[in-house]
Amino acid sequence: MKPVLMCCSVSVDFDGFYALQGADLKVYPHEVRFLIGPNGAGKTTLLDVICGKTRASSGKVLFYSHDITDMPEHKIVQLGISRKFQSPSIFHQLTVWENMELALKQDRGLFAVLRAKMSEADRDMIITLLQRIELLDYADQKAGSLSHGQKQWLEIGMQLIQFPQLLLLDEPIAGMSAAERERTGELIHEIARDCAVVIVEHDMDFVRRFSKQVTVMHEGKVLCEGTMEDIQQNEKVVEIYLGREEKAC
Amino acid sequence: MIKKNWMYWMFFLALFLAPFYLTEFRLSLLGKFLCFAMIAIGISLIWGYTGILSLGHGVYFGLGAYCMAMYLKLEASGGRLPDFMEWSGVNNLPWFWKLFEHPIISISSAIIVPVLLAMFLSYFTFRNRIKGVYFSLLSQAIVVVFVTLFIGKQEWTGGTNGLTNFSTVFGFSLSSPLTQIVLYLLTVVLLLSMFLFSRWLTRSRFGRVLVAIRDSENRVRFLGFNPTTYKVFVYSLSAAFAGIAGAMFVLQVGLISPAMMGIIPSIEMVLWVAVGGRSSLIGAIIGAIVTNGAKSFFSENYPDIWLLFLGGLFIAVVLFLPNGLAGVYQSVKQRKKQGEVRANEASSHVLQRVSRF
Numbered sequence: 001m002k003p004v005l006m007c008c009s010v011s012v013d014f015d016g017f018y019a020l021q022g023a024d025l026k027v028y029p030h031e032v033r034f035l036i037g038p039n040g041a042g043k044t045t046l047l048d049v050i051c052g053k054t055r056a057s058s059g060k061v062l063f064y065s066h067d068i069t070d071m072p073e074h075k076i077v078q079l080g081i082s083r084k085f086q087s088p089s090i091f092h093q094l095t096v097w098e099n100m101e102l103a104l105k106q107d108r109g110l111f112a113v114l115r116a117k118m119s120e121a122d123r124d125m126i127i128t129l130l131q132r133i134e135l136l137d138y139a140d141q142k143a144g145s146l147s148h149g150q151k152q153w154l155e156i157g158m159q160l161i162q163f164p165q166l167l168l169l170d171e172p173i174a175g176m177s178a179a180e181r182e183r184t185g186e187l188i189h190e191i192a193r194d195c196a197v198v199i200v201e202h203d204m205d206f207v208r209r210f211s212k213q214v215t216v217m218h219e220g221k222v223l224c225e226g227t228m229e230d231i232q233q234n235e236k237v238v239e240i241y242l243g244r245e246e247k248a249c
Numbered sequence: 250m251i252k253k254n255w256m257y258w259m260f261f262l263a264l265f266l267a268p269f270y271l272t273e274f275r276l277s278l279l280g281k282f283l284c285f286a287m288i289a290i291g292i293s294l295i296w297g298y299t300g301i302l303s304l305g306h307g308v309y310f311g312l313g314a315y316c317m318a319m320y321l322k323l324e325a326s327g328g329r330l331p332d333f334m335e336w337s338g339v340n341n342l343p344w345f346w347k348l349f350e351h352p353i354i355s356i357s358s359a360i361i362v363p364v365l366l367a368m369f370l371s372y373f374t375f376r377n378r379i380k381g382v383y384f385s386l387l388s389q390a391i392v393v394v395f396v397t398l399f400i401g402k403q404e405w406t407g408g409t410n411g412l413t414n415f416s417t418v419f420g421f422s423l424s425s426p427l428t429q430i431v432l433y434l435l436t437v438v439l440l441l442s443m444f445l446f447s448r449w450l451t452r453s454r455f456g457r458v459l460v461a462i463r464d465s466e467n468r469v470r471f472l473g474f475n476p477t478t479y480k481v482f483v484y485s486l487s488a489a490f491a492g493i494a495g496a497m498f499v500l501q502v503g504l505i506s507p508a509m510m511g512i513i514p515s516i517e518m519v520l521w522v523a524v525g526g527r528s529s530l531i532g533a534i535i536g537a538i539v540t541n542g543a544k545s546f547f548s549e550n551y552p553d554i555w556l557l558f559l560g561g562l563f564i565a566v567v568l569f570l571p572n573g574l575a576g577v578y579q580s581v582k583q584r585k586k587q588g589e590v591r592a593n594e595a596s597s598h599v600l601q602r603v604s605r606f
Contacts, residue, residue: 051471089471091468102458110478
């Protein structure tokens with residue numbers, strides 16, 4: 001099977017500090033891939049490189065057959081990669097509905113947007129998705145007035161409505177209650193029916209519960225890959241990451 | 250819808266009927282204020298809606314004004330060299346002045362020249378993701394550049410005195426009351442069109458993209474929009490409004506000089522919008538009229554201390570009315586609405602309790 005995403009020895013140099021030092025990653029369709037690793041391992045930086053927020057100083061990022069290493073961010077999005085940021089990044093002054101309207105898959109050129117009208121199909125799509133993220137009752141509220149967990153969901157919803165082929169989630173459950181976490185985990189697996197998902201997550205219980213494939217990063221490189229059980233057996237991982245955490249506990 | 254809008258229509262109707270109830274002097278003042286209101290609409294679009302603070306709109310206003318003034322000056326000189334050129338020892342009309350013998354070229358360049366400058370400045374700054382204070386400072390620098398240039402090139406621009414002493418436009422005397430009334434009505438029509446166009450823009454999906462850029466430009470980018478295109482468009486649109494305002498200003502006031510496009514007027518333009526309420530188009534219009542109206546009222550009645558009143562007005566707005574005059578209206582409306590909701594809630598609580606017993 002052809003991978004959706006291929007990162008080939010990606011390095012990022014922040015003025016002499018190497019946040020990534022030749023990271024490799026392959027993600028296949030319908031996969032839910034968790035990225036874990038200690039702070040500063042380069043997980044978020046890797047997501048930044050994939051979506052174009054940070055430029056790789058060397059290496060290549062391929063999305064199917066497209067080389068997206070140097071593509072502008074908005075073009076990468078238009079190809080079908082969408083990104084949820086760590087702290088909820090939504091439009092506070094717009095209503096929940098308007099947030100979703102802007103996220104709709106559409107021609108995002110200036111003149112197309114000037115003429116844009118909400119079609120019946122778009123309307124239904126937004127309603128369906130708002131139901132799925134349980135925000136339909138809040139459709140007319142300003143997004144800024146939502147709770148933290150709801151903002152997280154709204155941002156996830158804004159990514160889903162674009163029907164991406166690859167979804168990048170950075171700590172999606174931060175600040176959520178136990179029930180919300182559970183629902184988010186289920187939602188992620190529902191999403192994976194239509195697209196590949198890459199998730200950066202610190203919460204080990206959540207990773208254990210919802211992961212199939214886990215990639216461990218350390219000091220800007222990929223240390224190992226496998227299921228959570230495999231990884232827990234891996235001595236190196238235990239040493240640098242899990243062990244330290246368990247000792248701390 | 251109609252009920253909500255009747256105040257707008259009353260306001261514009263009052264402007265249209267002004268020639269019937271204002272003296273010639275007051276009418277020409279109002280005409281001048283309405284030109285300022287055009288600039289205010291543009292600033293509300295870029296500042297209130299999109300979050301771009303430009304401290305350089307004096308330049309776009311000035312360029313529009315000079316383009317119109319060059320035509321008027323040539324018409325007044327009647328085929329001879331404009332007076333200030335003779336004084337500066339110029340013998341032939343410079344080539345670019347010759348272009349302004351044609352009315353269509355002058356009128357269209359009153360829009361095109363400011364727009365081109367705005368596109369140039371905004372494209373290179375926004376593409377390089379320069380924003381916030383840095384953009385404001387750059388826009389201010391443009392003002393300094395142009396004012397210096399216009400004062401320095403006296404033989405082409407009339408220097409510090411600017412361009413004045415016009416007599417006719419298309420053969421009609423500028424001093425005749427009828428011409429002035431026609432120009433005034435044209436100003437109202439232009440202002441109304443700009444207002445309606447901007448209102449349509451801000452209520453469309455395009456308008457929501459502008460607010461989204463103000464809230465979180467990065468998120469807009471990662472939804473697949475290119476914010477640079479949107480910002481350049483709206484910034485250039487506001488420059489076009491300022492250019493048109495400049496042309497109408499010159500026709501009614503009969504004078505343009507570098508002092509009118511300098512740093513202080515540029516900052517004043519932002520103040521009008523702050524007074525009126527920056528995220529309200531009608532607020533911006535009213536802000537421009539009220540501020541300038543207050544300025545002339547205070548200066549007529551208290552010639553010694555009028556600046557203090559004006560300063561007090563600005564301080565009061567900044568301290569007590571963060572959303573300007575339009576914000577006052579909205580918060581009163583909201584409070585009324587909340588009051589109704591609370592009353593309803595209270596009555597339903599009472600009903601629930603009653604039903605429990």
